[in-house]
Amino acid sequence: MSETYADVESLLRRTNPQQPVYCIYADTYQDSTREFVDGFPGRVLYAVKANNHPQVLQEIYTAGIRHFDCASLAEIELVSEHCPGSTAYFMNPVRQKGHARRAQQEYGVRHFVIDHYSGLTPLLSEIDVTQSVLFARMAVSHASAQADLSKKFGARPEDVPALLQAINEAGTEPALAFNVGTGVEDPAAYSYAMGIAGEVLSGLSFRIRLLDIGGGFPKSYPGLTVPPLDEYFGHAQDALQDLPLSENGELLSEPGRALSAPGLSAVTQVLLRKSDRVYLNDGMYGAFWELRFKAHLQYPCRVFRKAESLRGTTKAFRVFGPTCDSTDELPARVELPADIDVGDHIEFGSIGAYSLSGRTNFNGFYSDHVVRITGQDSHPPELAAR
Numbered sequence: 001m002s003e004t005y006a007d008v009e010s011l012l013r014r015t016n017p018q019q020p021v022y023c024i025y026a027d028t029y030q031d032s033t034r035e036f037v038d039g040f041p042g043r044v045l046y047a048v049k050a051n052n053h054p055q056v057l058q059e060i061y062t063a064g065i066r067h068f069d070c071a072s073l074a075e076i077e078l079v080s081e082h083c084p085g086s087t088a089y090f091m092n093p094v095r096q097k098g099h100a101r102r103a104q105q106e107y108g109v110r111h112f113v114i115d116h117y118s119g120l121t122p123l124l125s126e127i128d129v130t131q132s133v134l135f136a137r138m139a140v141s142h143a144s145a146q147a148d149l150s151k152k153f154g155a156r157p158e159d160v161p162a163l164l165q166a167i168n169e170a171g172t173e174p175a176l177a178f179n180v181g182t183g184v185e186d187p188a189a190y191s192y193a194m195g196i197a198g199e200v201l202s203g204l205s206f207r208i209r210l211l212d213i214g215g216g217f218p219k220s221y222p223g224l225t226v227p228p229l230d231e232y233f234g235h236a237q238d239a240l241q242d243l244p245l246s247e248n249g250e251l252l253s254e255p256g257r258a259l260s261a262p263g264l265s266a267v268t269q270v271l272l273r274k275s276d277r278v279y280l281n282d283g284m285y286g287a288f289w290e291l292r293f294k295a296h297l298q299y300p301c302r303v304f305r306k307a308e309s310l311r312g313t314t315k316a317f318r319v320f321g322p323t324c325d326s327t328d329e330l331p332a333r334v335e336l337p338a339d340i341d342v343g344d345h346i347e348f349g350s351i352g353a354y355s356l357s358g359r360t361n362f363n364g365f366y367s368d369h370v371v372r373i374t375g376q377d378s379h380p381p382e383l384a385a386r
């Protein structure tokens with residue numbers, strides 16, 4: 001992708017976009033990725049599901065990520081194409097028949113996951129056991145998670161030792177994984193879950209090498225301030241000391257939101273204004289779809305008219321997407337300049353996680369216009385800007 005601008009004003013001045021434009025802030029991607037890679041006490045796997053746009057993968061790769069948590073063969077193919085020399089992990093207990101074999105034979109994937117006996121035999125029939133690491137996924141959840149992932153996946157902690165034993169007896173390397181949830185607001189959730197992992201592991205007759213503590217590391221949004229990542233890393237580091245791993249034991253993590261959220265913005269345009277309502281060219285079927293499940297999330301925003309910042313008195317607006325569906329409305333009101341009008345642009349920041357990877361073309365509204373913003377002094381909308 002070569003479309004690059006120094007700042008969002010240059011993009012607006014030169015193109016006056018009528019379709020949504022998604023802006024990758026290169027420095028912000030660099031910073032959020034480095035913060036994680038430099039601080040986490042172990043191996044960092046980027047969770048591709050959070051944002052699978054090739055340019056986002058490349059930003060994260062350029063910033064130093066060499067391991068990728070993939071949920072499907074298609075994600076593995078993307079990583080192999082855009083992130084040369086990196087390692088893809090097939091970390092979904094649900095796979096299409098034959099895809100584990102193809103992942104291993106065509107892309108050299110060695111890491112897989114199961115969360116039930118029923119998944120073991122089919123997987124073993126597709127992979128070379130001597131070349132593979134097989135994670136047993138354990139179900140844990142924590143009250144501070146915004147979404148509990150253990151309802152769908154994971155063996156109960158009391159069932160995990162037998163699962164690990166079966167993996168070990170099959171001649172493949174056993175390892176343990178869990179996911180405390182997504183948007184985990186209390187850093188102690190990780191030490192809590194690692195404590196449960198420690199109990200499970202201490203009952204085994206062998207030691208494992210790898211413990212994957214999953215994703216869920218949160219980011220702050222307007223009205224939602226979460227602890228700094230350092231506190232999460234501190235809990236993981238402390239809990240690691242008590243874990244009965246083998247001598248070359250290692251911690252893994254699968255952050256999605258923490259790496260992908262801050263560096264992307266969505267530049268939208270007002271198509272219609274009616275009193276306290278504005279209708280944009282993007283909405284709940286587009287880049288804002290995550291708000292269906294996380295109604296409390298808001299994105300920081302700023303408004304432009306003819307490429308100049310529009311300020312002045314503000315008021316709370318209802319904001320709608322462009323489709324015919326009446327539910328296509330952002331859950332929270334948005335504070336916007338009182339005289340906002342058709343043709344003005346609104347740039348929403350911190351929208352990099354679970355936006356591009358799930359947008360639809362419902363009603364024919366879809367944009368794949370992604371640009372890079374590279375000016376040293378240009379930043380996405382600030383959290384405090386709203």
Ligand SMILES: Cc1ncc(COP(=O)(O)O)c(C=O)c1O
Pocket residue numbers: 047050069091149179181182183214215216217254255256257258353
């Ligand atoms: C297995 C697994 N790993 C990692 C993630 C990434 O989570 P987050 O974006 O909250 O870091 C998810 C999210 O659903 C997941 O299911």
